Amino acid sequence: MPLRIDFVTIFPSMFEPLLAEGIIARGIKQGLLDVHVWDLRDFATDKHRSTDDEAYGGGPGMVMLAEPVLRCVEAIRAEAAEGGDAAILMTSPQGRVFTQAAARDLASRSWLIFLCGRYEGFDERIREALQPDEISIGDFVVSGGELPAMVIADAVGRMIEGVVGNSVSVEEDSFFRGLLDYPHYTRPEELRGMRVPDVLLSGHHEKIRKWRKEQALRATLRKRPDLLDGAELDEEAQAMLRRIREE
Ligand code: SAH
Secondary structure (H helix, E strand, O other), rough: OOEEEEEOOOOOOHHHHHHHHEEEEHHHOOEEEEEEEEEHHOOOOOOOOOOOOOOOOOOOEEOOOHHHHHHHHHHHHHHHHOOOOEEEEEEEEEEOOOOOOHHHHHHHHOOEEEEEOEEEEEEEHHHHHOEEEEEEEEOOOOOOHHHHHHHHHHHHHHOOOOOOOHHHHOOOOOOOOOOOOOOOOOOEEEEEOOOOOHHOOOHHHHHHHHHHHHHHHHHHHHOOOOHHOOOOHHHHHHHHHHHHHHH
């Protein structure tokens, strides 16, 4: 069964590039992802197809109407009645902050429904009715949930076995093992006086493996030392880290 992903939005055309090119498009073509984009306006209750209204209590900015969102989620659930239980993900700066671990967890689900907000966000009763998993891409505010939903879907999609051509490359990405990635080089061997480290040209696989492991530790210590507290380090890595710290 492919992972099913539904996006609920007032800007469905924003998703066209996501479905046309790149990792998500590839996953769809391979039958590993089943992606649907829903236009919230189709579920409006008035002839103007409204999806937002002024805030009770006054103040600037509009609020997303609850009824179209609830109707749309009902329609999605009805369409995929056999699809099992969907995780409803409400994009929101107030949600738990998305991480690689969360991406892996979501990739193990069978069905994800993303709610993309706009304006001041959603009528609070959408939270009450759907009890969504509120999810944020970081402690800042962007103007809509479409980009956050695409960011999350991309990170989740590439975790699905087969979507990225080489699963080893996913496992070596930053954060997968709690460390940052090691540095990468490609042709030419020398660029404007800067040389590729000799070890990478040596063809000595064991030396290359060790060098990369040590470089990943060095990068993490230099750029994101906070990650080392949560990283699972094997004995070799612990010994390397002790040595690096002594320098
Ligand atoms: N007034 C709201 C922000 C609304 S921004 C608040 O302060 O909580 C409009 C929409 O953009 C939100 O409903 C959400 O869908 C999306 N959004 C904004 N920042 C986000 C973030 N960091 N992560 C995920 N979604 C975000």
